[in-house]
Amino acid sequence: MNGLKSALSEVELVNAKLNQLPDKADILLCPPATLVCAMAAVAGPRLKIGGQTCHTAESGAHTGDVSAQMLADAGASYVIVGHSERRADHAETDSVVAAQAEAALGAGLVPIICVGETLDQREAGATAQVITDQLSGSLPDALTGANFVVAYEPVWAIGTGKVASIEQIEAVHTAIRALLSARFGDQGAGTPILYGGSMKPGNAAEILGVNDVNGGLIGGASLKASDFVAIYEAAIA
Numbered sequence: 001m002n003g004l005k006s007a008l009s010e011v012e013l014v015n016a017k018l019n020q021l022p023d024k025a026d027i028l029l030c031p032p033a034t035l036v037c038a039m040a041a042v043a044g045p046r047l048k049i050g051g052q053t054c055h056t057a058e059s060g061a062h063t064g065d066v067s068a069q070m071l072a073d074a075g076a077s078y079v080i081v082g083h084s085e086r087r088a089d090h091a092e093t094d095s096v097v098a099a100q101a102e103a104a105l106g107a108g109l110v111p112i113i114c115v116g117e118t119l120d121q122r123e124a125g126a127t128a129q130v131i132t133d134q135l136s137g138s139l140p141d142a143l144t145g146a147n148f149v150v151a152y153e154p155v156w157a158i159g160t161g162k163v164a165s166i167e168q169i170e171a172v173h174t175a176i177r178a179l180l181s182a183r184f185g186d187q188g189a190g191t192p193i194l195y196g197g198s199m200k201p202g203n204a205a206e207i208l209g210v211n212d213v214n215g216g217l218i219g220g221a222s223l224k225a226s227d228f229v230a231i232y233e234a235a236i237a
Helices: 005-018 035-043 068-074 084-089 093-107 119-123 127-138 166-184 201-206 225-237
Strands: 027-029 045-052 077-079 112-116 148-153 194-195
Touching: 005 035, 005 045, 035 045, 035 068, 045 119, 068 093, 068 127, 077 093, 093 127, 112 127, 119 127, 119 201, 119 225, 127 166, 148 166, 166 194, 166 201, 201 225
Parallel strands: 027 045, 045 077, 077 112, 112 148, 148 194
Antiparallel strands: none
């Protein structure tokens, strides 16, 4: 829940910097719903726009909510579903997240399905079980393995400055890859898996070098063009 129209100047800076860099990785911004349309209008051809969540229904009596169709109509091509803050603040369960992902697919959007454990779950040694249970329950039958993205975001590392160790990240991403490959076969072996826990310019290269880390779900570092583009540069190095 950050960003006003004044933030569009940062998008223009991102566009300008991207024009000077090789086109070797996908780059996406997911602003608040109030900015999706305006951001899509100023985004250059290499910068995709997405939503931060969507309702499970196409339309109806859901005041204050945003449907996947609305996001697509505003210029989005992706949408985040199941972010830990949505799960915690809005009691979104795995089944709700699966329905949101299905709604996204129906609107022509690519869902980014988030999973992650709390500090208590990590310390209890339940990380692997929590992640596999969450992911299994959050994947609708309409998925093929090639039409969605998974993001692993340890809840205890979001906005705290804490970052999971390389070994911890690799262990979870390996488990996610195994689940995706078992369910979707060869397509699951290629499903992008993002890491989303306080990634920033200083640690991006190391994290992005981990096996089965295919990108980042960036939080605070996405608010400034210089930081965001620095992470992109790490991704294409």
